Amino acid sequence: MIPQTFAYKKAHTIDEALALLRAHGDDAKLLAGGHSLIPLMKLRLSTPELLIDIGGIRELTEIREQDGRIELGALVTHRMIEFSTLLKQKCPVLPEAAALIGDPQVRNKGTIGGSLAHADPAADYPAVMLALDAEIEATGPDGSRTIAAREFFQGLFTTALRPDEMLTRVRVPAMPPRSGAAYLKFPNPASRYAVVGVAAFVKLAPDDTCAEVRIGITGAAPAAFRATRAEEQLVGRAIDDRTLTAALEDLVDPDDLLSDLAATAEYRAHLCHVLTRRALRQAAERAHS
Amino acid sequence: MKVRVRKVNPVKALFKTGGGVMRHTIQVTVNGQTHQVEVESRMLLVELIRDVLGLTGTHVGCDTSQCGACTVHVNGEAVKSCTMFAVQADGCEITTIEGLAQDGQLHPLQEGFWQEHGLQCGFCTPGIIMAAADLLKRNPNPSEDEIRHALEGNYCRCTGYHNIVRAIQYAAARMRGEAVVPRGEAAPTGAS
Structure with a gap:
């Protein structure tokens, strides 16, 4: 070792x-x-x-609000996110997810930028980044560019970052009115990594149907992904049992999912269904209140 | 992920790495005492603490960031010293289990583990006490549930955590200034 x-x-x-x-x-x-x-x-x-x-680059350790978005420096630790008053008010799903990562000692050292750039297929943040439609800022020799979360996670430990770029900041939206988000995971009992983790974002229209829905799934496949088919079926509908059953029918195909000691692809598909259903319900409840 | 396993000639690497060097002189303050030491880049913080500074109260259990036996405080926060290079701690304040007792008086957590029988073999104890100290700094009155969650990064394979939780509750009460009667000394109840 x-x-x-x-x-x-x-x-x-x-x-x-x-x-x-x-x-x-x-x-x-x-x-x-x-x-x-x-x-x-x-x-x-x-x-x-x-x-x-890069641990000593001070300017990357801040969480601040800017233009309706919350900007996090790449070196913000999971612990800072877990206890951030600003995030708890404006984007509570992120502290909730951070509190589920590893254990307190790991959260004291681990950073959001490091976790995202590493792109472990079972990391928690990617699901949340996808559901929140977060922006990831990469800085290279020609300056900074913004990468949408859905473009960022490309495969097993593979991201859209170029070899000469570093991940510098992450921007998540402050939750708009009548919106809610939730992150639920089934943790590996030993490592606490997600066997499957699902983040859901719901924004309700005045008639309580879904105006916007995003579902991010981590742990299930070589890279975190958006469940776009299910999202499309939910827009314009109210979240109830019947709608959920119909919309989640084709949520995932076990052929695309990982199989390992912790779970077979079929079991992961089952977890995707159960957790997506619960996360959507919880997000919708939060959007109502 | 790129998996590369290859041999590196250290001399050649020195030339290739633009002045990055393999050995570094760092300064760390451990339990209030400042040390200047030369370390190799790949030396772990726990190796510095145990093998160089001779503070063997910090243990190496799994060496894979899981078990928490190597937990110390770096700038006041609990970290796993097997998952940090010594060179990263340059300029930092470190507290180990040896630094908790003040003027010959046990820290309330140490006293709690003593009074409540919070250990059997004792291997995990220093790490658990350091993790608990971090918890009590943030949350002086944790519930049993919060204590158990705060110990997710520490494995005890002897006791099942029951008395460990009690020991931390004992310490929390002491640190809040409350009078605590250890269970062993409490008046027996239900005796006929």
């Missing part, structure tokens, strides 16, 4: 980190909280020659 030797450099600014990334490309890795990367390095599944420690 001893990592391969590597060189270590601390970057104090985004520009310093980018310059190091550009110079060393594939041989370098960014180190934030380290709670995904260090375990992989101990197993020698990751053997970078250079670690660029």
Whole structure:
């Protein structure tokens, strides 16, 4: 459990980190909280020659409100999200999801940017990012660009980030009136990772039918995904048992899902159904109140 | 995920890494005492604490960020010191189990584990006490449920957590300034 030797450099600014990334490309890795990367390095599944420690870049540790959105720096820890008064008021589903990650010690170190860039298929945030239609800011040599959450998660540990880019910020919407969101997960009893996790966002029209619906699912497939077929069937309808049964009929195809020691693809499909149903109901209830 | 396993020539790597070096002099303050030490990049914080500074109260259980036996405080927050490189702690304040007692007086948590029989083999105890200290700082009056949740990152394989929860409740009451009678010393009830 001893990592391969590597060189270590601390970057104090985004520009310093980018310059190091550009110079060393594939041989370098960014180190934030380290709670995904260090375990992989101990197993020698990751053997970078250079670690660029971005943990000291102060400007990426803030949570602030801007233009109706909440902006989180990449280095905001799960614990800061869990206890953020601003997020609890404006976007409570994010602190709720953060509180379900790992354990308190892990949440003290792990960061939202690190988790998203690592793109573990069983991580919690991706489902929430998809349901909230979050924006992910990547900064590279030519400046910053915004990536929509639905474009970001591309496959197993694979994102839309380019090798010379770093994830710098995440923007989630403040919840609009008559909207609600919920995140539910079935955790692996040992690791607390999601065997399946489902985030739902519902915005109600004046007649209590769904004006907007988004469903993000993590843990089930090689990458988190939006259940767009079900979303389309729910728009314009009120959330009740009959509507849910009809809309969730084709929610997922077990052929697309993961099978492992924790759960077969068929069981994951079952969990997707149960959790999506509950998450949509909870989101709709919150939208009403 | 890219899986690469290859041998690195450390000398060659030095040239390739633009001044990033394999050895670093760092400064850490551990239990109030400042140390300047030279560490290799890949040295873990727990190795620095145990093998270099000789503070063996912090344990290595699983070495995979699961069991929590290596929990210490870095700048006041509980972290797993097997999942942090020593070099990341440069400039940080660290508290280990050895730093909790003040002036020969046990910390209320240590006293609670003593009074409530919160341990059997004791291997997990330092990590659990450090995790509990983090909890009580944020939440001076936790419910039993909150205590059990706060210990999700700590494994005890002896006791089943029952007396551990009691020990933390004991400490929480003491730290809130309440009088606490340890169960062993309470007047027996129901005796005929």
